[in-house]
Amino acid sequence: MSLHSSDFVFRMSMKELLECKDPTPWIEFEKGLIDEPELARKFFKDGRSFDLEGLKNCMKRGYLYIDGVEELLRALKKDGYEMHAFTNYPIWYKMIEDKLKLSTYLSWTFCSCIFGKRKPEAQFYLEVLNCLKVDPASCIFIDDRMRNVEAAIEAGFTGIQFKNADLLRKDLSIHGIDISMNEPNENQDAAEVLD
Secondary structure (H helix, E strand, O other): HHHHHHHHHHOOHHHHHHHHHHHHHHHHHHHOOOOOHHHHOOOEEEOOOOHHHHHHHHHHHOOOOOOOOHHHHHHHHHHOOOOOEEOOOOOOOOHHHHHHHHHHEEEEEHHHHHHHHOOOOOHHHHHHHHHHHOHHHHHHHHHHOOHHHHHHOOOOOOEEEEHHHHHHHHHHHHHHOOOOOOOOOOOOOOOHHOO
């Protein structure tokens, strides 16, 4: 959430928000241990109320593909790679799906709100491997947080820290994943490339 988002929803700066919110309820919400009404009741240390729907709407407006990521996902899917979301996210992941239709490219298989665990908990990574029934070395774990990547590597995954789509494409290539990005040729309509 950006500073502007906290100003709009909470009528306070991000610094003020971090000082007066209780850190525990969001983690519990991400793990599916509490529901929205309980999150709203416990969010602030002093129990004050806030506009939960405003927070959800603000977050939903902020959901956008990072430049180049949708094209990369499309190419990976076209090339036959199996992809799964492995995310620390509450039931609100459904808002992301509604807006971005990520399930076009990957499965929402490993959401913290379903498994009751969060990255970088080692048990969450082991549960993923158990569900997939694969050798961890055959999986590439990608995350923007280095601590989560380190935990994946400790569990035996190949780990890549996401910085941007171009660097990810290069990192994947280093690991033997060469992505065929469709470029229109002189005999191909640009609209056909997007299908």
